[in-house]
Amino acid sequence: MKIGLVDTTFARIDMASFAKKEIQDNWPSVKIVEATVPGVKDLPVECKGLLEGGCDIVMAFGMPGKGPIDKQCAHEASTGIIQAQLMTNKHIIEVFVHEDEGRNDRDLYDIAKNRAIKHARNAVELILKPENLKKRAATGARQGRDDVGRIG
Amino acid sequence: MKIGLVDTTFARIDMASFAKKEIQDNWPSVKIVEATVPGVKDLPVECKGLLEGGCDIVMAFGMPGKGPIDKQCAHEASTGIIQAQLMTNKHIIEVFVHEDEGRNDRDLYDIAKNRAIKHARNAVELILKPENLKKRAATGARQGRDDVGRIG
Amino acid sequence: MKIGLVDTTFARIDMASFAKKEIQDNWPSVKIVEATVPGVKDLPVECKGLLEGGCDIVMAFGMPGKGPIDKQCAHEASTGIIQAQLMTNKHIIEVFVHEDEGRNDRDLYDIAKNRAIKHARNAVELILKPENLKKRAATGARQGRDDVGRIG
Amino acid sequence: MKIGLVDTTFARIDMASFAKKEIQDNWPSVKIVEATVPGVKDLPVECKGLLEGGCDIVMAFGMPGKGPIDKQCAHEASTGIIQAQLMTNKHIIEVFVHEDEGRNDRDLYDIAKNRAIKHARNAVELILKPENLKKRAATGARQGRDDVGRIG
Amino acid sequence: MKIGLVDTTFARIDMASFAKKEIQDNWPSVKIVEATVPGVKDLPVECKGLLEGGCDIVMAFGMPGKGPIDKQCAHEASTGIIQAQLMTNKHIIEVFVHEDEGRNDRDLYDIAKNRAIKHARNAVELILKPENLKKRAATGARQGRDDVGRIG
Numbered sequence: 001m002k003i004g005l006v007d008t009t010f011a012r013i014d015m016a017s018f019a020k021k022e023i024q025d026n027w028p029s030v031k032i033v034e035a036t037v038p039g040v041k042d043l044p045v046e047c048k049g050l051l052e053g054g055c056d057i058v059m060a061f062g063m064p065g066k067g068p069i070d071k072q073c074a075h076e077a078s079t080g081i082i083q084a085q086l087m088t089n090k091h092i093i094e095v096f097v098h099e100d101e102g103r104n105d106r107d108l109y110d111i112a113k114n115r116a117i118k119h120a121r122n123a124v125e126l127i128l129k130p131e132n133l134k135k136r137a138a139t140g141a142r143q144g145r146d147d148v149g150r151i152g
Numbered sequence: 153m154k155i156g157l158v159d160t161t162f163a164r165i166d167m168a169s170f171a172k173k174e175i176q177d178n179w180p181s182v183k184i185v186e187a188t189v190p191g192v193k194d195l196p197v198e199c200k201g202l203l204e205g206g207c208d209i210v211m212a213f214g215m216p217g218k219g220p221i222d223k224q225c226a227h228e229a230s231t232g233i234i235q236a237q238l239m240t241n242k243h244i245i246e247v248f249v250h251e252d253e254g255r256n257d258r259d260l261y262d263i264a265k266n267r268a269i270k271h272a273r274n275a276v277e278l279i280l281k282p283e284n285l286k287k288r289a290a291t292g293a294r295q296g297r298d299d300v301g302r303i304g
Numbered sequence: 305m306k307i308g309l310v311d312t313t314f315a316r317i318d319m320a321s322f323a324k325k326e327i328q329d330n331w332p333s334v335k336i337v338e339a340t341v342p343g344v345k346d347l348p349v350e351c352k353g354l355l356e357g358g359c360d361i362v363m364a365f366g367m368p369g370k371g372p373i374d375k376q377c378a379h380e381a382s383t384g385i386i387q388a389q390l391m392t393n394k395h396i397i398e399v400f401v402h403e404d405e406g407r408n409d410r411d412l413y414d415i416a417k418n419r420a421i422k423h424a425r426n427a428v429e430l431i432l433k434p435e436n437l438k439k440r441a442a443t444g445a446r447q448g449r450d451d452v453g454r455i456g
Numbered sequence: 457m458k459i460g461l462v463d464t465t466f467a468r469i470d471m472a473s474f475a476k477k478e479i480q481d482n483w484p485s486v487k488i489v490e491a492t493v494p495g496v497k498d499l500p501v502e503c504k505g506l507l508e509g510g511c512d513i514v515m516a517f518g519m520p521g522k523g524p525i526d527k528q529c530a531h532e533a534s535t536g537i538i539q540a541q542l543m544t545n546k547h548i549i550e551v552f553v554h555e556d557e558g559r560n561d562r563d564l565y566d567i568a569k570n571r572a573i574k575h576a577r578n579a580v581e582l583i584l585k586p587e588n589l590k591k592r593a594a595t596g597a598r599q600g601r602d603d604v605g606r607i608g
Numbered sequence: 609m610k611i612g613l614v615d616t617t618f619a620r621i622d623m624a625s626f627a628k629k630e631i632q633d634n635w636p637s638v639k640i641v642e643a644t645v646p647g648v649k650d651l652p653v654e655c656k657g658l659l660e661g662g663c664d665i666v667m668a669f670g671m672p673g674k675g676p677i678d679k680q681c682a683h684e685a686s687t688g689i690i691q692a693q694l695m696t697n698k699h700i701i702e703v704f705v706h707e708d709e710g711r712n713d714r715d716l717y718d719i720a721k722n723r724a725i726k727h728a729r730n731a732v733e734l735i736l737k738p739e740n741l742k743k744r745a746a747t748g749a750r751q752g753r754d755d756v757g758r759i760g
Contacts, residue, residue, distance in 0.1 A: 009730075009741060009749035012759045016745065035738065036745040038730045041686065041702060045693035052697070063746075069706065072683055075224055078193065080690035082232035085197035086239060087694060089204070094193060098221065109760040122161075122190045130187065133161060137168065137188040138213075141161035151164045152261040227376055230345065234384035237349035238391060241356070246345060250373065274313075274342045282339065285313060289320065289340040290365075293313035303316045304413040379528055382497065386536035389501035390543060393508070398497060402525065426465075426494045434491065437465060441472065441492040442519075445465035455468045456565040531680055534649065538688035541653035542695060545660070550649060554677065578617075578646045586643065589617060593624065593644040594671075597617035607620045608717040 001127050002031040004050035004058035010039040011063035013112040015095060019059055019120035027124050040064060040096070041073055044080030051088040056127045059093045059119060063112070066100040074098070093123045097144065115144035153279050154183040156202035156210035162191040163215035165264040167247060171211055171272035179276050192216060192248070193225055196232030203240040208279045211245045211271060215264070218252040226250070245275045249296065267296035305431050306335040308354035308362035314343040315367035317416040319399060323363055323424035331428050344368060344400070345377055348384030355392040360431045363397045363423060367416070370404040378402070397427045401448065419448035457583050458487040460506035460514035466495040467519035469568040471551060475515055475576035483580050496520060496552070497529055500536030507544040512583045515549045515575060519568070522556045530554070549579045553600065571600035609735050610639040612658035612666035618647040619671035621717055623703060626724035627667055627731075635732050648672060648704070649681055652688030659696040664735045667701045667727060671720070674708045682706070701731045705752065723752035 003023065007016040016034065023030050033055060037046050040062035047058040060081055064074035074096060081092050095116055102108025122143075125132045140148040155175065159168040168186065175182050185207060189198050192214035199210040212233055216226035226248060233244050247268055254260025274295075277284045292300040307327065311320040320338065327334050337359060341350050344366035351362040364385055368378035378400060385396050399420055406412025426447075429436045444452040459479065463472040472490065479486050489511060493502050496518035503514040516537055520530035530552060537548050551572055558564025578599075581588045596604035611631065615624040624642065631638050641663060645654050648670035655666040668689055672682035682704060689700050703724055710716025730751075733740045748756040 007745050009744040009747060011746040012748040012756060014746040034742065036741040038701065038727070041690060042699060044690055045697065045699055048694055049697060075228065076683065076686045076690060078228045079231065079687065080694065082193060082196055082228060083694055086200055086232065086235055089197065089201060091194060091197055093190065105759045119190070133188040134186065136161040137159050138163040138166040139161060140164040148164060151257045227380065230380045231383065234345060234348055234380060238352055238384065238387055241349065241353060243346060243349055245342065271342070285340040286338065288313040289311050290315040290318040291313060292316040300316060302318070303409045379532065382532045383535065386497060386500055386532060390504055390536065390539055393501065393505060395498060395501055397494065423494070437492040438490065440465040441463050442467040442470040443465060444468040452468060455561045531684065534684045535687065538649060538652055538684060542656055542688065542691055545653065545657060547650060547653055549646065575646070589644040590642065592617040593615050594619040594622040595617060596620040604620060607713045
């Protein structure tokens with residue numbers, strides 16, 4: 001299995017490194033390819049290139065700012081990331097942390113780390129152990145904070 | 153007939169199980185394929201894969217949260233789900249329940265169950281009995297709550 | 305000429321019937337194909353199927369609800385309907401009536417009837433008499449209410 | 457050179473005529489093809505058809521209403537117009553005038569006329585004299601009102 | 609390496625010139641192709657043409673106005689720019705400066721100049737020195753103002 005990790009120079013927390021460590025520690029045989037683009041709107045085509053170049057799945061890390069224009073950029077990026085998946089028939093796991101998600105820098109850092117690590121697990125299991133995701137189906141899983149559990 | 157049921161680990165109510173039971177009880181010859189992805193934005197490409205892999209139709213279950221970002225994610229997912237249909241020339245029945253639709257957990261559970269079951273019927277009939285949908289044309293059918301009926 | 309009429313079980317007014325009668329009364333040689341889907345987001349792929357199956361044009365009837373989520377669904381459906389046209393190089397005439405357009409049920413019914421009939425004429429003329437649309441160019445034509453006329 | 461002019465029956469000001477006269481007066485050798493559709497959401501596929509039928513460029517005239525739903529329709533139309541360009545590798549010059557742009561009917565008429573004429577020039581020059589656009593690069597050019605000029 | 613610079617007649621600051629000078633001063637062997645279109649919504653197809661005509665990457669310069677309609681145009685343009693990248697498998701670096709970003713004309717000018725120059729560097733390095741972007745990964749890089757640095 002080969003996984004791509006694409007991040008941005010714009011982000012303020014090194015989420016790709018958390019994901020990389022999680023993958024290397026738990027699935028040492030998985031090959032990792034890395035790339036960096038300026039901002040989230042540059043992610044779709046970069047991810048598509050990695051998927052067409054042989055990656056089985058790609059993680060796209062981004063950290064949109066607080067302003068309305070940042071929200072719009074994130075929306076455009078997400079739309080492009082979904083399109084890229086439909087064109088390649090492969091998954092891209094979007095790992096975005098919005099700068100206004102955290103109460104302060106420390107909180108934001110913790111959210112980003114938690115989200116990157118849990119999604120790294122999701123990404124690897126989607127390829128190698130899809131049955132593990134099936135077991136967690138509809139369990140209120142959250143990335144970035146604690147799971148919220150099932151209703152009923 | 154083969155139907156795909158794709159849900160998320162994010163959701164808090166097991167809607168796919170309601171649909172599965174409804175299909176097995178009423179159309180035992182229909183084959184069912186299941187898959188789980190992390191969140192709603194991962195649904196489009198997964199559904200497309202199942203449709204290209206031989207499913208006649210797919211149901212996509214999701215449960216977007218209450219925040220503005222969750223609404224945006226749901227919008228992006230829906231757009232991708234429509235694109236996936238246009239690329240495969242097959243239907244994907246989107247079964248989304250928004251966390252803020254219910255007055256409380258019990259109400260939310262009832263909405264989710266009702267919507268999943270009614271849409272399972274819609275999905276099977278679109279393939280096996282499209283004339284049944286024609287009979288219900290413009291009758292104010294609702295999934296998740298009671299039908300509202302026709303005007304005029 | 306062959307025209308497709310696609311409506312939803314969700315709608316509360318039988319707009320397809322108004323269109324059908326208008327076409328049969330005035331252009332009896334036009335062939336009509338009918339289909340029904342659950343909601344507006346199921347319209348794009350169904351319309352595309354009819355266009356690829358030989359229809360020259362399709363009318364897509366929908367009746368979005370009043371809530372913000374309904375507006376969003378309508379937007380997603382419309383986007384998909386435009387995409388379906390670009391993929392088939394044929395027109396789909398979208399005939400949507402929003403539940404909050406009418407002052408009351410009677411008013412809503414009148415709007416829906418007027419819109420369905422006028423758009424049936426538009427659809428047939430786009431294929432058989434495009435010069436008739438040219439004559440009405442920039443005349444403030446409205447479907448659902450009275451024309452508003454030209455300025456200047 | 458062949459240019460397409462596509463307008464709507466919905467619009468209240470005959471913008472295509474302004475553009476047509478501007479082209480005939482200044483570039484008499486340019487061939488003009490005309491078409492009319494019901495509303496702005498019908499423009500994308502019609503423009504695409506003209507571009508694939510031999511037009512070098514198309515102007516798409518529309519006049520969205522004042523309500524939120526009209527704004528949404530305009531947005532959907534614009535998105536489709538951009539897609540149509542990407543699918544044909546040719547330009548479509550969108551000439552939309554929003555009904556709430558003018559202080560009154562007279563003002564709206566003047567805006568529409570000015571915009572149609574200036575964009576007719578843009579359209580012809582994009583094909584025949586792209587160097588003229590280069591000369592006006594970043595000069596604060598406006599269509600519909602006076603140019604605002606360069607900063608710095 | 610060949611880079612395309614596409615700007616608009618609508619913009620009020622000559623951002624392409626800043627980028628051109630930066631490239632010529634620092635990477636004199638890079639070939640530059642220039643083009644100008646009326647507004648931001650004309651950028652996607654023009655950029656796509658340059659990428660298919662041999663450019664390795666394109667910079668798209670735009671300066672959306674302050675009104676809600678301008679924001680919507682920018683959004684539509686951005687969506688098209690992302691689509692154009694996915695269709696060509698090449699990057700387009702979007703360099704948009706919103707007219708309401710600056711406190712006054714001078715401030716706006718400084719933002720535009722800074723953004724154009726820094727993104728010129730990003731564009732060249734994406735092609736010639738992707739390892740340089742990798743070094744700046746997740747460092748809070750900003751174009752238009754000072755970098756904000758890393759958290760944690």
